[in-house]
Structure formats: structure tokens, C-alpha cells
Amino acid sequence: MRALARVIAAAALALTGVPLATGAEPISARLAPCLACHGEQGRSENPGVPSLGGQPEFYLTVQLLLFRDKLRVVELMNAVMQGFSNDDLRAMAATLAKLPPPPPAGGNADAARMEAGRTLAEQNRCNFCHTGNYHGERNVPRLAGQREDYLVKALREYKSNSRRGYDASMADVLYQVSDEQILDLAYFLARRP
Amino acid sequence: MTPHYTALASCLLTALLAVSPVYAQPAAAPEASKPIPPVQPVPSTVPGRPDIPNAEVAKQLSNVAPLPFGAPADQLPTPQLKLPKGFNIEVYASGIANARSLRIGDKGTVFVSNRLLDKVYAVVDRNGKREVKVIASGMDRPNGLVFDRGTLYIAEGTRISKLENIEDNLDNPPKPVVIYSDFLNHQSHGWKFMGLGPDNKLYVNVGAPCNICEPPETNGQLRRINLDGSGAEVVVRGVRNSVGFDWHPVSKELYFTDNGRDWLSEDLPEDELNRVTKTGQHFGFPYCHQGNFTDREMGWGRSCDEFEKPVALLGPHAGVLGMRFYSGKMFPAKYRNAAFIARHGSWNRTKKIGGDIIVAYLNKDGSVKSWEPFLTGFLQNNAYIGRPVDVQVMKDGSLLVSDDHAGAIYRVTYGGGAKVAAR
Numbered sequence: 001m002r003a004l005a006r007v008i009a010a011a012a013l014a015l016t017g018v019p020l021a022t023g024a025e026p027i028s029a030r031l032a033p034c035l036a037c038h039g040e041q042g043r044s045e046n047p048g049v050p051s052l053g054g055q056p057e058f059y060l061t062v063q064l065l066l067f068r069d070k071l072r073v074v075e076l077m078n079a080v081m082q083g084f085s086n087d088d089l090r091a092m093a094a095t096l097a098k099l100p101p102p103p104p105a106g107g108n109a110d111a112a113r114m115e116a117g118r119t120l121a122e123q124n125r126c127n128f129c130h131t132g133n134y135h136g137e138r139n140v141p142r143l144a145g146q147r148e149d150y151l152v153k154a155l156r157e158y159k160s161n162s163r164r165g166y167d168a169s170m171a172d173v174l175y176q177v178s179d180e181q182i183l184d185l186a187y188f189l190a191r192r193p
Numbered sequence: 194m195t196p197h198y199t200a201l202a203s204c205l206l207t208a209l210l211a212v213s214p215v216y217a218q219p220a221a222a223p224e225a226s227k228p229i230p231p232v233q234p235v236p237s238t239v240p241g242r243p244d245i246p247n248a249e250v251a252k253q254l255s256n257v258a259p260l261p262f263g264a265p266a267d268q269l270p271t272p273q274l275k276l277p278k279g280f281n282i283e284v285y286a287s288g289i290a291n292a293r294s295l296r297i298g299d300k301g302t303v304f305v306s307n308r309l310l311d312k313v314y315a316v317v318d319r320n321g322k323r324e325v326k327v328i329a330s331g332m333d334r335p336n337g338l339v340f341d342r343g344t345l346y347i348a349e350g351t352r353i354s355k356l357e358n359i360e361d362n363l364d365n366p367p368k369p370v371v372i373y374s375d376f377l378n379h380q381s382h383g384w385k386f387m388g389l390g391p392d393n394k395l396y397v398n399v400g401a402p403c404n405i406c407e408p409p410e411t412n413g414q415l416r417r418i419n420l421d422g423s424g425a426e427v428v429v430r431g432v433r434n435s436v437g438f439d440w441h442p443v444s445k446e447l448y449f450t451d452n453g454r455d456w457l458s459e460d461l462p463e464d465e466l467n468r469v470t471k472t473g474q475h476f477g478f479p480y481c482h483q484g485n486f487t488d489r490e491m492g493w494g495r496s497c498d499e500f501e502k503p504v505a506l507l508g509p510h511a512g513v514l515g516m517r518f519y520s521g522k523m524f525p526a527k528y529r530n531a532a533f534i535a536r537h538g539s540w541n542r543t544k545k546i547g548g549d550i551i552v553a554y555l556n557k558d559g560s561v562k563s564w565e566p567f568l569t570g571f572l573q574n575n576a577y578i579g580r581p582v583d584v585q586v587m588k589d590g591s592l593l594v595s596d597d598h599a600g601a602i603y604r605v606t607y608g609g610g611a612k613v614a615a616r
Contacts, residue, residue, distance in 0.1 A: 061261055065261050069311055095318065106608055161383070167258065167309065169256050171380035176382060
């Protein structure tokens, strides 16, 4: 796994011709390898890889920091974030925050599951912090239109305490949310514009 | 290799070779629309989540996120801070992101911990010029610190470790040696506060892994452990999450702060100051709050008479954290053996309260006579410009205050010409 992370970091380096963390390149060039996976238009096409479009700048800054300092453990992200300064993180987040929000998942939504997800989101008060339209603000991420598989993964990680948040709110909330409910929440949020 | 990694590897390598657009992701398979079942009455909330119909009100109840990077000294709000007449405040150290618990070494080193981040710092004063060094990193919520006879003990989320002879090795710190790790891994209230008891044991909180729930047998307690990690035992139960405690300088009794549950109401419950008079006492969580009412979900069939009552109520959702009894000589006599308590400041309340240091005065019998604000000004226009976490009395009797929002440590002194606007 570690070797693979190195290979990918090397691939990223080859892609841009410079290591990610050197100062000379304009920020857009340095973000190119990020967007290769996360999607250039804010929408990820890759399983397990979140869409970054429409995310609040504060949230992006914090996540980049958590990856760099290995507080949020995803080996590839930890590897590619090494060497960036705090100012680099701020600049990257400011640029990424301009990506357009991803469109909601398409297809004919199952009305019953949408209703179940919406009810769960409101019962658990997701809308308090993630805002009424689930677009997020400050340290709280946008959920609307996020990849369904990523939402499931993130919620399961919070519930199992394997993902660090910037605070413990998500672990608090998920303490009494079942896996079946996680699937419904993700179904609803991925289809929410 | 997990499928997740395979996907990541493929997408980067594909991009590298520029062969084809990355992963043609099939559109979500359209699912046959099912008829909507008859509407069943569903509860508007789940346990521990509130009933708040007003979206504008709800918006004011989300958690307060601290700044990810420590603010430079000249951007700290020192001029807005207020103290009683005759006291001064200065920035002791800045740029320490998420500065949390404070302890002082025998040689005067100030140790500073993290909760959200991964580091433990040492602040060294050389003739008034202070140097900040990282002495441990890559740690898991290393909130709790104890210094004893040359050794720094660090309580992380799931273990306690030690750095021996640390003050002589600040530039080349040893690797932490784990002495105890019998903790569940939980993010909710998983960080630990730690103190050294008069019995020379490490006392540590083991918080409830939730806002409100029946905690596992291993949680919702204060626990004590010998310095070598042996002999762990429960001290008291019914503690939701204590992030500050200290022993009275005269009676040697343990007093601890405890954070009340969230999402009950704007004004209930108040956070508590508790006093331990006997090992094995139960302080009420999750059944009874603030010693006088039962929980709306967990309290049925219980009575507050079953549990120990707090010695003081310190404000609803106020976030009472670090506390120390004042044993120094610099401050006026009335502060002798009084308890300075940091109130981090409420988040689960539309009208914020706390964001200050209060001082509680005790009666001879150990009860609390009264308490009042001491250091204020971190709360401005219902928003925080700083959030106090811990207090620590220095050898000269001055008082250090950590702020995990701006990443700073302040020092409060008395006398020598007041420069701070008295409150």
C-alpha cells in the first residue's frame, strides 16, 4: 500500500513535471493532478473519490491540513500533501472552492427512498449544520450532489470512529444511526440539488 | 490492495498517460419508481436530537470551528480582554494552533497540548524571549498532560504515554513510551484530560461516547492509574465528559468540571462543578442533570436523589473545561485556594455564554460560596474571538490561559501598574 502511494505520488509528479509541493508553479498547475481524480468540473467520476465542487473554503482548508498532518488517514492523500506550507493549503483551498457544485445524481429517483432519506436527515438534524439545502458552510461540507458511494463510505467511517473529523459532531450524530439508515441518507443527499 | 486504491491508482495513471477520459462512470442505474407507501406518523426527532421548528434558530446552533492555524501575536484580541482592577494580561506565546492543556515543568518549561491536531509543544522562556518547540507529533488527540519529576505524561485518545527527562531533551525529545492503552476508540468525547493526584496516580476522564446514551461500563467515568500504567481503577461514575479537574490545596479533595448534555434546551442543563468525597460516587449522567432533574429520555424510572449533586452550576452549555485552585502568592488574598475555571463558551445555544475564565470561592466546608467572571472579552457580539481551555498557575503566581480558537497562550499578572481596562 505504501509503495503504491509512492507510485501515485510519482505519477502526480510526472504529470506536472514538478513535485506537488514546490512553490514556483501557479496554483492551477499544482492542482491538476488533484483534479485528474476529483474531476475538473467539480464532479468526481471515480468510485470512492469525493466531488470537490461547491465545498466551502474553510472545510477544504481543514481537510487539506488533516491530510498533510496525517490526521485523516488516506495514504494516497497523505503522500501527495507532504511538503505544503500553511499558505499553500490556503491557496489551494481558495482555488478549489471556486469549482462549480456537482449536479445531483441522475436517473429516476425512488420516491420512497428519497422520502426516507429526507426524513432521516431532518430527524437527525443534519440540516442544522449542513444548512437547509445541504450546501454546507464554513467547516461543514456540502452534501447535496456528493457521490453516493463516497457519502456511504464517509458516514460509515465516522460511525466506526475510523475517520477523524475536525470536531466530534459526526461521531455524536452517528452513534445511533444504523447502516441501513446510512444508505438511505446517502441515497437522498446524492440526489439533492 | 483495496478496490478503492485500485481505482485511485487507475485514475491517476490514466490521466498520466492521457489515453482516454478517466473512468466512464455509468450513470446511476434508474430504479423503478415504487408507489409511495401510506404516510405513517414518524417522530420528528430521534433521541438526543432536538425539536426546533425554526430554521433561522437552528442555524445558530452549529458547532464553532476553531481556526486551523494559530494567529500571529499582533492579530490576537488582547486589547479587548477585560480583568478586575489591578490585573494585566499579555500574550505569552502565539502561533500554537489548537492550544489546549497546560502544564509546567520543574525547570519552567510550559507544555501545551492539542485536541484536534496532533502535537505537543514546549514553550521555553529565555530572558523574556519565548521559543516554541514541537516535542511530539503524529499523536491522536493528545489533550491530557501531567508533568512529574522530569517526566511528561501524555493522554491521547486511546493510550497514555510518557517522555522521560524531557526538559533536558527538548531539542531531541525521546520517542513516547506507552504505559497504558485500555480505552475504547471513540471520537465523541474521546479526548482525555489528565491530572496527578495527591496519591501520585494519574487521573484521567473516560468520556461518554455520545451526546446522551447509556455509556458502556468502561466509559462515563474518572479513572486512576499508577505511574507505570498498572492498577487502573474507577474513581467515580456518571460523568459525561470532564475536561478539567484539580485537588483542593488544603482538603486534597478532587473537584471536577463536567459538560452537560447538548440539545435539551436553550437554558438546560447547566454545566457542573463537582466534588468527590468518596471513591465510587455516581454523578448522575445520563439519568440526572445538574443534580435536580431527570433526562427527558434516559431519566424515566430514576430520581436525582440516587446521585451526587454538583457543588456549583456554571451556565447552560457553557463548556466548562480546565480548572486549577490558586495556590500562588501574586494575586490578592481573596483568590487564595479559589478555583479558576475556563469556560470554553457555548455552541449549543443561540445566545452564546461563557468564553471566559471564572473564579469560584469555596466555604470552609468545601462547598462553593459564589463564583464570578474573572477574565472576559472572548465573546463579542455573540461570536467568539477566542475560546479559553485551560488555566495553569506559574511559579511566580501569574496565571496562564490557553485559547484553542486563536492558538494562543495568555499570561495574567497582578500589580506593577495596570494597563488593562478594568471591568
